[in-house]
Amino acid sequence: MKSELTVVDEALGTEVSCAKVLKVLADETRLAVIEQLLSGPMHVGQINASLGVEQTLLSHHLRVLRDARLVASRRDGKHVVYSLAKSVQGQRRGRAINLGCCLISFD
Amino acid sequence: MKSELTVVDEALGTEVSCAKVLKVLADETRLAVIEQLLSGPMHVGQINASLGVEQTLLSHHLRVLRDARLVASRRDGKHVVYSLAKSVQGQRRGRAINLGCCLISFD
DNA sequence: CGGATGATTGAATGGTTATTCATGTGAGGT
DNA sequence: ACCTCACATGAATAACCATTCAATCATCCG
Numbered sequence: 006m007k008s009e010l011t012v013v014d015e016a017l018g019t020e021v022s023c024a025k026v027l028k029v030l031a032d033e034t035r036l037a038v039i040e041q042l043l044s045g046p047m048h049v050g051q052i053n054a055s056l057g058v059e060q061t062l063l064s065h066h067l068r069v070l071r072d073a074r075l076v077a078s079r080r081d082g083k084h085v086v087y088s089l090a091k092s093v094q095g096q097r098r099g100r101a102i103n104l105g106c107c108l109i110s111f112d
Numbered sequence: 113m114k115s116e117l118t119v120v121d122e123a124l125g126t127e128v129s130c131a132k133v134l135k136v137l138a139d140e141t142r143l144a145v146i147e148q149l150l151s152g153p154m155h156v157g158q159i160n161a162s163l164g165v166e167q168t169l170l171s172h173h174l175r176v177l178r179d180a181r182l183v184a185s186r187r188d189g190k191h192v193v194y195s196l197a198k199s200v201q202g203q204r205r206g207r208a209i210n211l212g213c214c215l216i217s218f219d
Numbered sequence: 220c221g222g223a224t225g226a227t228t229g230a231a232t233g234g235t236t237a238t239t240c241a242t243g244t245g246a247g248g249t
Numbered sequence: 250a251c252c253t254c255a256c257a258t259g260a261a262t263a264a265c266c267a268t269t270c271a272a273t274c275a276t277c278c279g
Contacts, residue, residue, distance in 0.1 A: 032237085036131045065257090067256090141267090191276095
């Protein structure tokens with residue numbers, strides 16, 4: 006069984022199914038993180054403050070998002086700043102993310 | 113922890129998180145089914161023929177989609193015809209589904 | 220009424236994934 | 250150097266989920 010809805014990861018060249026990407030997004034915490042990042046980069050402490058989850062748990066979720074290349078991280082002093090990956094940023098105004106296989110808009 | 117991204121199920125009145133709906137979609141088989149149904153209603157045998165999964169497995173997935181009210185089913189003689197639920201059908205042309213909390217377009 | 224076709228259900232199993240706890244790392248302040 | 254703040258990692262556990270098998274239900278036809 007193989008879905009037609011696949012897209013090629015730019016960096017690895019491996020084929021990533023749309024379902025796999027959606028699976029990353031299909032989590033309350035991770036979706037909330039993406040929501041936050043739609044309004045701009047934030048460091049972990051800020052994300053954590055707005056979501057109110059355990060820090061270590063958030064860290065695990067951030068790693069899943071990073072591995073899926075939905076977000077990018079860079080260090081800034083003691084903080085680590087997360088932002089939406091360029092590849093998923095929607096060009097049109099309004100909150101939307103582009104997964105390659107599909108576009109998700111949060112009306 | 114509670115996401116802002118929630119929507120109220122019309123029939124049950126219960127609150128359904130966006131993540132939960134995405135979780136239903138985040139599966140190769142179920143996503144492929146939705147893809148098929150975007151081009152119109154089909155009965156189980158037809159879906160099965162185009163996907164090539166075990167019939168009983170498809171049935172389980174169809175139940176998940178039904179429970180999530182993403183698809184509707186009606187009996188037609190020996191067949192059972194599945195179609196996209198009205199509530200998720202996109203009004204704009206092009207293949208898209210409306211989850212309430214967000215809109216997913218398959219470009 | 221059988222029997223055949225088309226589809227659903229339930230139980231069992233294995234694999235995946237979220238969560239927690241304990242620990243480790245990196246950077247700035249004193 | 251030491252301590253503290255900010256975050257990440259790894260292992261362990263528990264919950265969940267997809268898949269398979271066996272059995273059942275519904276409809277049509279001879």
